[in-house]
Amino acid sequence: MKRLVAIVVGFFFILSAFSQILGQPLKPPKKTPELLTQGKKIYEQNCALCHGPKGDGKGPAGAALKPAPTNFTKPLKEWPITRGETNKVFSVISKGIPNSAMVKWDQLSAEERWALVYTVVEFAFFSKPPVKKTK
Numbered sequence: 046m047k048r049l050v051a052i053v054v055g056f057f058f059i060l061s062a063f064s065q066i067l068g069q070p071l072k073p074p075k076k077t078p079e080l081l082t083q084g085k086k087i088y089e090q091n092c093a094l095c096h097g098p099k100g101d102g103k104g105p106a107g108a109a110l111k112p113a114p115t116n117f118t119k120p121l122k123e124w125p126i127t128r129g130e131t132n133k134v135f136s137v138i139s140k141g142i143p144n145s146a147m148v149k150w151d152q153l154s155a156e157e158r159w160a161l162v163y164t165v166v167e168f169a170f171f172s173k174p175p176v177k178k179t180k
Contacts, residue, residue: 095146102117
């Protein structure tokens with residue numbers, strides 16, 4: 046019985062380690078105000094230069110990039126590659142996007158990357174839709 050328990054525990058340990066290597070934790074952390082605060086700080090330090098302080102893709106360095114940085118203020122379904130799906134956003138942050146300026150951020154812990162996921166998704170939820178001009 047002890048051997049079986051050891052095998053099962055070992056299996057889950059290996060599975061957990063393998064998922065971390067791939068950049069995807071087994072389960073994302075719960076979205077908390079503290080995690081959002083952490084994500085906003087990381088975003089300001091590392092992402093705003095390209096994606097802009099408002100998340101609109103209009104950062105000072107973003108104007109020169111091809112393809113342009115993602116505009117996080119668009120509806121989630123309009124986001125290229127991820128369509129706003131949090132697990133895909135996490136993957137892009139973790140692995141980057143080939144043939145673009147979006148580098149991998151795997152030097153950040155999984156929790157820090159999830160903090161960024163929750164932060165960039167917030168831009169879509171809290172941005173104001175453009176006002177339509179009427180004649």
